Amino acid sequence: MSRLAIGRGAHSTGADTASVAVVEYKTTAEIRRALEGATTIQKVKALDELMWRAYGAGLIVEAEATALSALFETRKQILTTHAQDAAEERATADRRRASQAAARRGSAPRSQESLERRRRWAASGRLSPALAARHTPGEIAALSVVAAEAQARGDCRLPIGQIAALAGVCETVVRNALREARAHGLLTVEERRLTATRSDTNIVRIVSAEWASWLRLKQSSTPRGSGCKFAKPTNTQRLIKNGQRPAAPAQRLPGGRAAAQAAPESRSAEGR
Known part of the structure; x- marks a missing residue:
């Protein structure tokens, strides 16, 4: 062919040919x-x-x-x-x-203390089983911290970082927990804008009647005291200083068991 x-x-452009x-x-x-x-x-x-x-x-x-x-x-x-x-x-x-590169930069260490805090808060029972089934253990721990603060002060105004530190989780888990709880109508989040670039901590309020009644039931079922009694012993040193001594056991119960035991002995002595 x-x-x-x-x-x-x-x-090309310019002087190139x-x-x-x-x-x-x-x-x-x-x-x-x-x-x-x-x-x-x-x-x-x-x-x-x-x-x-x-x-x-x-x-x-x-x-x-x-x-x-x-x-x-x-x-x-x-x-x-x-x-x-x-x-x-x-x-x-x-x-x-x-x-x-992210691994070289490092992240927050998952220490044993943070795991224990998360497990304790998740097992604290501040969410009913029906409500807890909607969230992960980390989210349950974060919401338990919010519930404890709301029980103590009426609402929760803690920063996201402090809630995460107390619950033993990261800040992302706290934000996810608040977003999911707000989507299910369990709480409200009020933003407090100070300026265009600055804000105060949010105010989190529990608005779910089911959650609020569960917290009241848990608070009423929690014992307030242990029922212990504190003994008040007699100050024997003060009696000895004033020239008085404690009575003997036989004299301490006149007509009682000690006197009943002493009566037969006296009658036997008289018979001899």
């Missing part, structure tokens, strides 16, 4: 080899354009053009798949590097 030529132009590189292919076999060695979709498209230009000029028969067209489409799909895989690998590598 006659020689086929493909022009690859590189145009345009340059054209011409690659010649003598047979369709050379086009096939060039297609197999093409590593970019742009190269495949250029070869495809050359082939159809040659077909229009009558240099390639219809059978050869159809076969080459199928090869072009297959090569395009392969290169597209490779490009997508490479993009996904780059995205995965970027995520891995970001996670490694």
